[in-house]
Amino acid sequence: MKIPTICRYCGGKIIKSTTRALYPKGSEPIYLCVNCNAYVGCYPDGSPMGKVANTVLRLKRQETHRIFDRFWREQGWTRSAAYRWLAQNLHLKEHETHIGMMEMDECEQVIRLCRKYGKHKKEAA
Numbered sequence: 001m002k003i004p005t006i007c008r009y010c011g012g013k014i015i016k017s018t019t020r021a022l023y024p025k026g027s028e029p030i031y032l033c034v035n036c037n038a039y040v041g042c043y044p045d046g047s048p049m050g051k052v053a054n055t056v057l058r059l060k061r062q063e064t065h066r067i068f069d070r071f072w073r074e075q076g077w078t079r080s081a082a083y084r085w086l087a088q089n090l091h092l093k094e095h096e097t098h099i100g101m102m103e104m105d106e107c108e109q110v111i112r113l114c115r116k117y118g119k120h121k122k123e124a125a
């Protein structure tokens with residue numbers, strides 16, 4: 001993954017920083033837009049964990065996680081079975097299927113899948 005230098009939301013400059021720039025107790029290394037505070041986590045070797053995300057995208061990912069977790073628990077699946085199912089339906093490899101790294105449209109797809117399949121199960125019962 002390429003190190004971000006220009007923010008994809010506002011075109012601002014991205015610097016290496018820590019979450020201390022955002023929260024008083026933060027210490028995780030991040031790449032941070034100095035203009036709009038969009039950010040992404042950073043591995044110890046300096047490579048970014050994905051693309052910078054703004055608040056709207058982060059909230060969307062949280063919502064998607066909630067919906068997906070509730071969905072697979074209702075189906076009585078294990079977590080690994082749930083991610084295998086999700087990977088197949090999104091045509092992704094399992095190790096690439098992380099809601100925490102998804103874009104808005106991928107989050108929407110996950111939510112749609114959960115609604116569709118959850119409903120399908122009810123009709124079949």
Ligand SMILES: [Zn+2]
Pocket residue numbers: 007008009010011012033034035036037038
């Ligand atoms: Zn920005």
